[in-house]
Each structure stands twice: as C-alpha cells, then as structure tokens.
Amino acid sequence: MSARDRVLDSFETILTTEGERAATLDAVAAHAGVSKGGxxxxxxxxxxxAAGLLERLRSLADVDLAAMAAAPRARRSTTSPRRPTSARRSTAPSSRRPGWAWRSTRTPARRSATSSSDGWR
Structure with missing residues (x-):
C-alpha cells in the first residue's frame, strides 16, 4: 500500500473513530507511520x-452505481443501496460509515456527500 493510501486510510479511521477535531495533520501522519513532511x-x-478522501468516496460510489446499473434486473433487486459492493469489500471505516461527511460543517464535505447520495436516487 502506498504512503498516500495509508494517509487516507488513517484520516478515515481517525475521523470515524475520534471525530473531526482529532484528525489533525500530526495525528494522521503518526497513525499512518509517515513523517509530517511525507x-x-x-x-x-x-x-x-479531505478532498482526497472525498474523491476516494466518490470513486467508490461511482463504481457501485455502474455495477448496479449493469446488473441483470433480477440481481438488482437483491443489491441494497444501503450496503454497496465497495462497502462489503473495503476495510476502511468511512466506506462503512461515511456519516462524517454529512455531519461536517465544511461545505466541500457536505457538497460531496450530497452529490454522492444523489446518484443513489
């Protein structure tokens, strides 16, 4: 796994387990095992x-939407939009619980969460 991916995974973990205030650059770097410069x-x-993490979540949502759209009709009914395929594959906390984006007071996070959820409708 690349250092970039470890940083994103660490950011996700801290956001979902400790909250937005705890997700400082120093805390993320330490959790990822990289220097702050790294x-x-x-x-x-x-x-x-945050933009990198939101892009990752959007990419996962896009993959799920494409897979569900391409699935045969009989299979579509068994695919729950509340538990997309990427969430079943991923071990990252935010793929299972992306609520931090909804709770965020930061406009880009809210906008991204809204645009991702629009695809499920």
Whole structure:
C-alpha cells in the first residue's frame, strides 16, 4: 500500500473513530507511520486531505452505481443501496460509515456527500 493510501486510510479511521477535531495533520501522519513532511508531500493542507478522501468516496460510489446499473434486473433487486459492493469489500471505516461527511460543517464535505447520495436516487 502506498504512503498516500495509508494517509487516507488513517484520516478515515481517525475521523470515524475520534471525530473531526482529532484528525489533525500530526495525528494522521503518526497513525499512518509517515513523517509530517511525507503527509504534506501528498496533501499540502487539511483541505487537500479531505478532498482526497472525498474523491476516494466518490470513486467508490461511482463504481457501485455502474455495477448496479449493469446488473441483470433480477440481481438488482437483491443489491441494497444501503450496503454497496465497495462497502462489503473495503476495510476502511468511512466506506462503512461515511456519516462524517454529512455531519461536517465544511461545505466541500457536505457538497460531496450530497452529490454522492444523489446518484443513489
């Protein structure tokens, strides 16, 4: 797994287990096992880190939507939009519980959560 992916996984874990305030750059770097400079190489600030995580979630949602749209009709009825296939495959906490984006007071996170959920409708 790349350092970038470890950083994103750590950010997800801290957000979902300890909350948004605990997800500082120092805490994320320590949890990921990288230096703060290593984190900043991939994500120059906290907003870029959040954008990277939101992009990952959007990509997972897009894959799920495409898979459900391509599934035969009989299979579609057994695919629950509340538990998409990527959530069953992923071990990342936010793929199982992306509520942090909904609870976030930050506009980009709310906007991303809204746009991702619009695809399920």
């Amino acid at each position: 984190l900043l190489y991939h994500f120059p600030n906290r907003e870029a880190l």
